[in-house]
Structures are given as structure tokens and as C-alpha cells.
Amino acid sequence: MSVNAFRAALVVEGEYMAAWQYQMLERLLASGGVRLVMVVFRQPVALTLLQRINAALLNTLHYIDGKLFKCPVTAQQPTSFLNLLGDVSVCDAGGKRYHALLEEQALDVVIDLSAQAPLPELIAAAKYGVWRHFFGQAFERSDRYTGIREYVNQQAEILSGIERWTAGNTASAYIFAATTSTDGASINRGVERTLWKMVDFLPQRLQELLNLGEKTFFENVTARMQPLALAPPTKSASLGVVTTLQVLWRYLCNFLNKLFISLFRAEQWILLSKATGQVTEAGALEQFRKWLPPRDRFWADPFVVEHAGEQYVFFEELIYARGIGHLACVRLNADGSHTEPVTILEKPYHLSYPFVFQHQGNYYMIPETAGNHTVEVYRCEAFPHRWVFEKNLMTGVEAYDATLMEYEGRWWLFASMRHDQRCSPSEALYLFHADDPLSTQWQAHPQNPVVASAARARPAGRIFNSAGEWYRPSQNCAGTYGRGLNINRIQQLDVNTYREQLVSAYLPDGQHDMNGMHTLGVSSPVSVADAVHVHRRLGIVDRWVVKLNRFFSQPLVISS
Template identity: 30%
Template sequence: MKKKIRVGLLVDDLKASAWVHRMLERITESHYASIELVVMNGFKPRTNNSIVTKIKNNWGGITSTLIWKLLVLAQNKLIDRAECKPDAFEPKDLKHLLTGVPTMEVMPIRTKFSDHFRAEDVENIKRHEIDVLLRLGFRILRGEVLNSSKYGVWSYHHGDNAVNRGGPGGFWEAMESWPETGSILQILGEDLDNGKVLCRSYACTYDLSVSFNRNGYFWKSLSFVPRKLKELYDTGGEAFLARVESENAHPVFYSNRLYTHPTNSEYAQLVLRAVLKKIRNYYFSTFHFDQWFLMFDLSRDFSGSLWRFKKILPPKDRFWADPHVLCRDGKYFIYIEEFPYTRQKGHISLIVMNEKGEYSPPFPVLEKPYHLSYPFVFEWEDEVYMIPEASENRTVDLYKCVKFPDTWEFQMNLMEDVVAIDTTLFRSGGKWWLFTNIVENKGASSWDELFLFHSDTLYSADWIPHPLNPIVSDVKSARSAGKIFRKDGKIYRPSQNCSWHYGFGFNLCEITTLNEKEYREEVVASVKPNWDKNVI
């Protein structure tokens, strides 16, 4: 029987945030890894002084902390104004997950910012023959402890280490309105936040809201460790390390400042700026109306000039989105998501357009008690099929058109008990390839991660996951934006750019490798909302 990956934990306490608790749950429940050692930080701040002595000795620090807490309160009340649910940072007890696991306590040698392990502690760790040490506590680790496990010390950096080293995670991105917030899992080296990257992901920044920004991408990032442990188990150490080396082959430079916790003065300026921006946004939303609409161009050749496209504007009580088109008998059958605001639930409607660009009002063709959108329509063996998004129902549903174009009959669930978004099928190499965004962890975004599955048959409930899932973990290009197509011998996948905000732009991604073991694509063209000042 194949041996599980032996994992050791570096922790400060046996209480941890909910996202860490869930990650460790996944490891303990898995077939590929087990927790075999807990290394506790033995350092505890001195607490033997009286309260009066503490106040006298640290009056400046206490005052500074009080000001900080008032600024945090101001941000929570004036800017965030809502609780994150589920809360990624809710305290959870780890003891029940670690019953029977050997525990050792170490007293690190502390310098200004770093922790060094004594030689005897490093040797003690090595005796447990740990494959992966997972850093969930301590400060910056230096020295021989970094070599005390077979595949190194793995550590999160909740930031994009190409542009943001230091911390705190998710703070500067939100308060300075960055378009995206990065996160990585790395094998630690001596250079701060410049270890060998195991995986990298990008999320849309929640503008001005530190709480919501941190909550979403911490929930997402809990999957990084289980995924990489499974990959290590499945592929073996040699192949795993070879991939890591190839993905970290180039020199890396970092030319931005080292980010640190803001001073009270910096934080006060950021909060004031955020409040003013919040007021400006409220004023804008009061006098402006945001609405999705459709655009089209009937040129026979490929048309890439967006300013030439004509608009189809919906009534003000609804929006139209996610158009998918079939062309038959000189007509364009445009299936859309129609979303009446009063109902707060989408259904699938149809617009019929002739070759002159004249079109009918939309009429419903598929409605359910739950929300429907993204009506992916396709033809196969003289039949027309649809896979509408039904993530609210936790299914991926297949429908067949039994009377074209408006009578649809449910066929089967391709997937169940899954939050799958904007599912898109593609036929290649005698297989069906299913692309879909999946929310693995409640609280994470549906915009960030694209998963790939394959099946030999269309009518299948057994879709095999790709070993590189998620094949894209980047809010700028993960989410599908329509039918995958071939042009001039190349395969293109339209994708959404959801940085800045949902639906900010879209891309064409050329799929250069697609098989059961490998997947590669690259963004070759992008569209941003620059052709019309009224488009955002």
C-alpha cells in the first residue's frame, strides 16, 4: 500500500482560524497525507509584571493600540458595515484533529524579526522523518529548520510576492484599491517571501473592505496545501520536485517596498480616503443606473472593433447577459440570461434576429424555481443541447431541445452536489472536455478558479478530473465567457477578466496543450471597457 505523505505542523497554539481548521480537516480525512508531528512554539511574552507596571512601562504602546482599535472600529462601521459569513478567522480548537499526534515544544532563538531553531530541536524533528513541514505559526524562519523535512517547509504568503512582500495580507490591496489580490504557497528559503512557489492565485480585490478582501481569498487558499500534498502523493517526489524546479526556473526580482503594518498616521489617512471614496460611490450610485446589455456585429469576417458594435438595451426593470448563439436558416437564435430585478432570479430567454439585425423581444424558454444563467448551447449529432448554470441547485444539468428553438427537456445531471459556474463543453481528441469554475470552499469567490474534467461520452455522470486542477487560478482569466472555438488551426477559450469588478473585461486564451495529463493556455487578446465612457 502506498505510504501517505507525513506532515508536520509548526504552530503557536492549538487554536487556529476556521480556514486553517478546515484545511487540517481535509488533510486528516484524506487518503494521501497524515499529520505525524506538531511542533509548538514555546515562546510566551513575559506576563509577570503588575498591571500598574505594564501601564507605566508601555504607556505609549497602549495609547497607540487604543488609537489603532478606534481606527479599525471606524473602518468596520463606516466602510465594511457587514459581517463576513462564514468567517474565515473564527477561532477553532485543533485538539480533536490532533489526538494521538506526537507533540514537541521548542524555544526558538529570537532575533528582531526571525526565529532560529536549536540544533537539538532540528535533529528531533528529523528523527520523525517528516515529508512536509507546514508553517502555521512562528515568525520568519531562518537556519537549518528549513532543511529538516524531506520536501521543505511550506508556508503561505497572502499576497502576490511579485509586487507585495511583507504584510498584512489583504490590507494594502483593499485600502489602496488594487485590482487584484494575490496569494501563494511556497517552499521557504532564506529570502523573505521568495521561496520556490508551489502555487499562485489571484482574486478580485474587495475595494476598501479589508475584512471581505481577506475573508474570501483566505477561504480559497485553504485548498492550496491539500492539492499540493495530493499531487506529491500521486506523482511521487522526483516528478513533483521536477515540476517545482521547472516552474521556478527564472531569476526573480522584487523592486517594490517591503510592506509592513501601517502606522496609525498612515491608517488614519487611508480610512479618511476610504470614507470619502465611499461617499463618492454612494453619490454616483444614487444618480446612475448600472445595467448589463448586449452588443452585436453581423460582419462575415472576424470583427474586433468594439466601437462598431450595435447595442441591444433591455428595459430598466431587468438586465440581459450571457448571450449564446446558434445560427440556423439565416437566423440567429440568441439564448440569454434574463434577470428581472423584482424577482431576483434569472431564467433563460430567447431573442431571434435576422440577417439585417432586426430582432424579436426576448421570451422565456427555460425557467426553474432556482436561478438560471449562462445558457451554453451546442449541437451534437443533429441534436441541440443546453447546459444552463444552475449553481444555486448545486448541479450541472444537461437539457435537449425537443422542439427547436424553445422547448427543452431535462436529460440528466452531469454533476451533483457541486457549486459549478459557467460550465462550457468542448469536443476534442474523441473526448468531451468540461470547463467550469468551482467553489470548493464556502466563502470563496466563484470568479477565480477554473476546473477541467473529461469523459468519453456526453451522457455521463462520471467526469474525470484533470490532475492539474484548477487549471487556472487567476481572476483575470479563469471564468468562462462563451463557446470554445477553432480558428485558423488554433483553439481559443473566451474568458472573463473579473479584476477590478465582475465582468470588467474579457480575453481570448489560446489553448496550446489539452490532454489527460497536461493543460496549457495563454492570453493572446484582451478587451477592456475603454471604447465608451458609459461602459465600466
């Protein structure tokens, strides 16, 4: 593009904004892609008596939740942003100075952080319109009720994103959407994850527009948003006594459910093997053979490698007494059994997800080392048991489950990442590319995060080809970590655009004594996956308890 930075106006309702908005603005200005040229202050809308009562109830709920689960809501803490302004022109909406500045400033974009309908003159003045955040399925303009209705209704995900208002249109257009996992116990945890993740939304999308230009950017927006088919905004009831009672009912049900699980169940990650079949049946549990580890440990994250006519499975082993994972390997026998696991790599920090690949006649492995804030690569000296450190591909990052793919002469690195400890590490897929898999100069994809969904983002194994199509396994972490597994077909992959389509999904949810699944190692003739095996101490009684729990877990409806 012909500009080095967008000229932007900021709309606020006073000198204080929520802490997450302050961090967003700070990051936006530090990026160099936006130059703030004016700030517009709007008078906040006065609350009615009922709204003040509802706000008091909501504050009480957040306070109780914070005490119960040691998670206060910090993202909504009022924070003064005046220190970020410098000599930026400031005005009140509707005043003479406001109109004069609109005539003087050639605005590219307006960033509206108010909770009111955008001003028509600002929509008309900005080349790319007014950009603002939305919250929840009702597409609210305020973050006040974030996560409340999703928690009450037991929805697995909280929707959030960016809408854009442009001249000549009576409604906004959605240009970005993401989902955050709700927390089964705490409202506040879901609120914190959602709002702190939203810090990145505007900086990333404006940087994408700056880097790619209008044509490619809006083509990406169409490709990104069209499959979601988001509904138009709906008017939803404010929080009141009824919603408060529903939240308290949910607290009680969740407590009793967790108490029952702690007393009468044990869950353990195990490995599963099966003959490789159709890609759309890759996660069908009834076809798998269980590998049960000793009860003092779990096995997870399997990768299958064929070497010298034999199949080997590399995986994470975690001994509960030690508390952090190390990497192990077994050889598959002709009858479907396997040899005893051998430890191949152990560090003072957690290791998992042993992604093994070949390059120029050597075997290399990229384990997950997010706890060390690195993406490390190891070279094999004697297959399959001796591995030595080669180099760091990335440092100073928190990257989970790095997965490589060679495609059309370039190497692509997929990883789930987060920029804030208060966010989930499983909800944003980042993509990088380089001309060599051992490069330390990985270039970030302009669409990052290329997938922003709690249900589909995090990698779940090696990307594989079937009938000329490429498929990316991904985890479903909506509602809980390792809830299920997806197979996604890659539709477009180049330096400007990434698109994929969900083709199959698996949510075990108790079937075949399995209650989760999150990695798939596709190979021929045998594929290996992992799953959460449920040890039921009460046998058939447990199954009846599950049915009762589902009945009582339905949203509590209180007629007025």
C-alpha cells in the same frame, strides 16, 4: 508514486491557529494524502510597543469595517487544533525530543504555519522541503496585514500562494499563486475571501504531487509560475497612523462615489452584435451594435447557434421585479436586427449562461444552475424553444458557467467553482474530463484549480478555434464582477497539464458608455457579446465627475 500518503510535520506557534488554518488542516488530514507524524511548537516572537500599537489600530479598523459593512473577519479567529492531533508526537523546537524525532521520522514535507523564518534543520530533514503560505505583494509570512495595502492603493487583486524552502537554497521558490478580488468598499470582505480561499491551497497541491509524482508535478509548477515572474520578498512598513488615515480617506471616497452613482446613474446589462473579425479584436467595443432591452430588465450571457441557415442567440433575461434569471432566445435577421425574445426555460431558481451544444444529432443545453447546486443538462425537443430536462451531470457542487469542449477524443468541462460561501464564485477555474458529454462520471484534473485568478478564471463563453488554435474567453472580475473580458490561447490540454496564455483583454471602464463586459459568443458571420450600459442622468457633467473621482481616488500620500 510509491507512497499512499506523505509523512508530514506541522510547525505552529501555540495551541491556537487562525480559523482558516484550522479548516485547512482539517481538510488536509481528511484527504488521506497526508499523515501527520509530528507537531513542532515554536515560541512566538514578542511584539514591540510600536507593533502592539499597530495591532490595536488594525483591530480597530477591522471592527469598524465589520460594523459598517456587516462583515466581521472570522477567518483569523483563534481556534484550538489539539482535537485534530490524536496520538501525534508533539515537541518544542530546539529541545532534545525535537532532535530525536527528527532523527526517527522520515519526513516528506513540513507544513509551517508560523510567522517566522523556517528552521534550517526542518528544511534539511524534509524530502520536499518546508511549505508555507505567503500573503500580498510583499510576500509576508503573517496573514495580519492581508488586503490592507491593496485596499489603500486601490489594487484590483490580492495576491496569495505557497512558497517552498529546500536544502541548499537561500531563498524560497513559489509553487502556487492565486489572486482574490479586492472589495471597493470593505477591507474585511477582501480579507475573508482571500483567507477562506487559501484553505484549499496546500491540500490541493500536495494531492497533485501525490497523484502525478515529482517529475510531472514540478513541470506543472514551472509552467504555472514562470509567466507570473513573481518578485522576491520585499520589506514593507507595518500598519500605523499614516495607513489608518489612508484607509479612512478611501472609505470617504468610496462612499461619495457610490452615492453619486446611486443618485445620477443607472447601469443595465445589454447585448452587442458585430461582424466577426480577428480573434485579438473580439472585444473591441467600437465595432459593436447595441441591443437595448426594456428598462425593467437586463440581457446577458449570449450564445450564438447556427441552425438551418439561420442564427439564433440564447441568453439570460432577468426581470428586476422577479429577481432571478430565466433563459430566452431570439433569431437574427439579415439586416442585423433580431426577433422579439421568447422565454425558453424558467425555474424557481436562477438560470443563466445557456451553453448550447450538439451531440449525436441532438441539441443540448447546460445552463448555469449553481443556485440549485447542480450542473444540469437539457435536451431540445423542438428547436429553438422547447427544452426538457435530461439529467444532472453533477450534484452537490456550486459550479458557475459550465463550458464544454471536445478535444482529442475527450470531452472537457470548464467551470468556475467555490467550496465556501465566503469566497468569490469567480476566481477559480476547475477542469474535468470524460469520454461522453452526458457522462455523470467526470474526472477532476489534478491541477485544479487550473486557473486561480480573479482577472482570468471564470468562463466567458464558448471555446472557439481560429487558424488551428483554441481560444478560451474568460471574465475579468478583479475589483468588481464583470469588469472585463479576456481571450486566452490554450497552450496545452491533457489529463495531467493545462496551460493557457492571455492574448487580449478588454476593460471598457466607461468607454462608449460601457462599464463592464463578461460574455462573448463567437460565431460567423456575426458574434454577440454583453456589456454594462451606463445611463448617465447628468450627461456631460457626469464625465467631468468621473475625471474628478479618478483624481481624488489616487492613493493618499502623507509625508512624514
